[in-house]
Amino acid sequence: MILSANELPEYAKIVGKMARHDPFACRIISLFHSYRPGLAFVDYWLTRDALNGDYTGAIARNGSNFLLLLTDKTDLGEISSFLRISGASGVIGNGAYALDWSGKVTHGAVLECHMITEDEEEVKVITPDIKAAFDLIVSCEGEGFQPPEFDSFYVDVNHKLRHHTMRLCGIEDNGKLAALAMTVAESETAAVLGAVACAPGYRRKGYGSIVVKHITNALVAENKRVYLHRAQNANVRFYQKLGFVECGQWREYHI
Secondary structure (H helix, E strand, O other): OEEEOOOOOOHHHHHHHHOOOOHHHHHHHHHHHHOOEOEOOEEEEEEEOOOOOOEEEEEEEEOOEEEEEEOOOOOHHHHHHHHHHOOOOEEEEEOOOOOOOOOEEEEEEEEEEOOOOOOOOOOOOEOOOHHHHHHHHHHOOEOOEOOOOHHHHHHHHHHHHHOOOOOEEEEEEOOEEEEEEEEEEEOOOEEEEEEEEEOHHHOOOOHHHHHHHHHHHHHHHOOOEEEEEEEOOOOHHHHHHOOOEEEEEEEEEEO
């Protein structure tokens, strides 16, 4: 059964206990620590076995986008029905579990790194301005990638930076932001990387590798496992060289 967790202060602890090292648990916990229940655009649920009372999964809503923590005990049929009537426009979760979904489905590899690699000390890594980070992300717009609106991006990133559930790292070249890596979610035990980008005019200089190494090493030094969702067959050697190994699959559902 699916139970609202909006009145449950220990929600993040329950999710963490179910899956201490899991990228989807990390994303749900990070969202909960960023935006507590009571705001119109977020909701949180737990799934529970009706017979023994054990928690079997978790759901979080951010606008019309949903995050899922699925386990071997999760009732996938119940989750599928719940999402169909909830107004979900996008859903992401563990690719090992398939939902009953009539819309578009994309998938790819989940990568993990929990080792420190040799850093590049001669290159200064900075915390970039949010506007500069947004402009760099927009410069990488292409097929399959649609950047967000600036206002919503700025408010969300600024809020999460203040709540320590996100961080930005960048490299400048002649005063211009050339490369960027950021976490899209952080919990006490894990982090999920996203928006790894290098400006078109500054590629093939090693900046992307340097900034990913830097942010990954900082997170691993804090005893966090670092995850990222890689598009199917994309940048395989790039992340292999940086110490990332495939540990699972993600699956995203769209309307």
